[in-house]
Amino acid sequence: MVVYLVGAGPGDPDLITVKGIKALKKADVVVYDRLANDEILDYTKNAELIYVGKKSGEHYKKQDEINQILVDQAKTHDVVVRLKGGDPFVFGRGGEEMLTLLENGIDVEFIPGVTSAIGVPTSAGLPVTHRGVATSLTVVTGHEDPTKPNKQVKWNFNSDTLVILMGVGLLKKNIKEIMKHKDPKTPVCVIENGTMSDQKIITGTLEDITNNDINTPAIVIVGQVVDVLKESLLKKAEING
Ligand SMILES: C[S@@+](CC[C@H](N)C(=O)[O-])C[C@H]1O[C@@H](n2cnc3c(N)ncnc32)[C@H](O)[C@@H]1O
Missing domain, CATH: 3.40.1010.10 (Tetrapyrrole methylase, N-terminal domain)
Incomplete structure (x- = not known):
């Protein structure tokens, strides 16, 4: 067995x-x-x-x-x-x-499997590290087990890119915490149903991303690498007309 x-x-x-x-x-x-x-x-x-x-x-x-x-x-x-x-x-x-x-x-x-934490952004054309832009990456849960006596997630990460899994339900609350440590203008990207035919990409900043309607499953990417995604989407659109 x-x-x-x-x-x-x-x-x-x-x-x-x-x-x-x-x-x-x-x-x-x-x-x-x-x-x-x-x-x-x-x-x-x-x-x-x-x-x-x-x-x-x-x-x-x-x-x-x-x-x-x-x-x-x-x-x-x-x-x-x-x-x-x-x-x-x-x-x-x-x-x-x-x-x-x-x-x-x-x-x-x-x-092993392709984790959504990296595979979803990669499939969308978002590099989670990028020379000169991001040399470190944190993957974190947005929904730490509520029954845990001592919370481990403090949201004071100083890595360049932050990838949040299970992050939809408590997004507003968590973004408020992140903004205590990062510029509110920091770019943010949400990818819903990543790698699937109904994939949806939403971009914004820490201060405005929660104005969007966001559905699960989704991952949230915070950091300047989101601008690299925007560049790749523009260039792809130029190539494909
Ligand atoms: C319980 S975690 C499991 C993660 C899984 N073990 C992995 O490595 O991707 C589930 C979370 O993964 C993310 N996720 C999984 N599949 C996804 C997809 N196709 N698109 C966007 N996010 C996804 C979402 O944040 C979801 O809430």
């Missing part, structure tokens, strides 16, 4: 790795999330499919229940794939799943 912890990539089904596809092809069971594009499941061959996705705020399955499902499936099947959106270890609780499985004597193999 083995569980492959597989990153499905940020949405576009072509962004899963070849190694991820190979694991899906030999899976007896696939335990998957909402963010993984369903088309990716077509790579399986007669595997049993178990959906354990969660919606923002309302948990379809609690993490403990998911952990138990993984343990139970691993004990009764040769190959289990745990398919997670983006990369399994970037805000995906993949680390907890890995430790639970190992504590239960179950072997785990790790197959």
Whole structure:
């Protein structure tokens, strides 16, 4: 018995790795999330499919229940794939799943995925680092677990680029905090449904970005690299007429 912890990539089904596809092809069971594009499941061959996705705020399955499902499936099947959106270890609780499985004597193999934190901006033509503009990058959650006794996110990051995941619900509140440490005119970009056909790019600054209607899933990028995106969009438009 083995569980492959597989990153499905940020949405576009072509962004899963070849190694991820190979694991899906030999899976007896696939335990998957909402963010993984369903088309990716077509790579399986007669595997049993178990959906354990969660919606923002309302948990379809609690993490403990998911952990138990993984343990139970691993004990009764040769190959289990745990398919997670983006990369399994970037805000995906993949680390907890890995430790639970190992504590239960179950072997785990790790197959990284294209994380939305980098893959979504890259797919849009936004380099998260750029020579002369940004030499450092922070990826942070915009929705730190409210039950945590001591909050770890202080919003006083001094890296050039800030990428916020799960950042829509508390965007106004978090931007207020960021503006205590960064110029309100700092460029901001929001990318909704990144890498998908209905992708939407919204640009602005810290002081005006929340005037827009923003829907999930979305990532928020703060920093001068947003101006590089604007330049790339203009140049692309010139080329493509
Ligand atoms: C629970 S986190 C999981 C992140 C995932 N493990 C990864 O590496 O991309 C979910 C968040 O990822 C971001 N996200 C995932 N897919 C996205 C997409 N296609 N477009 C924009 N943001 C996305 C959103 O911020 C969303 O709230």
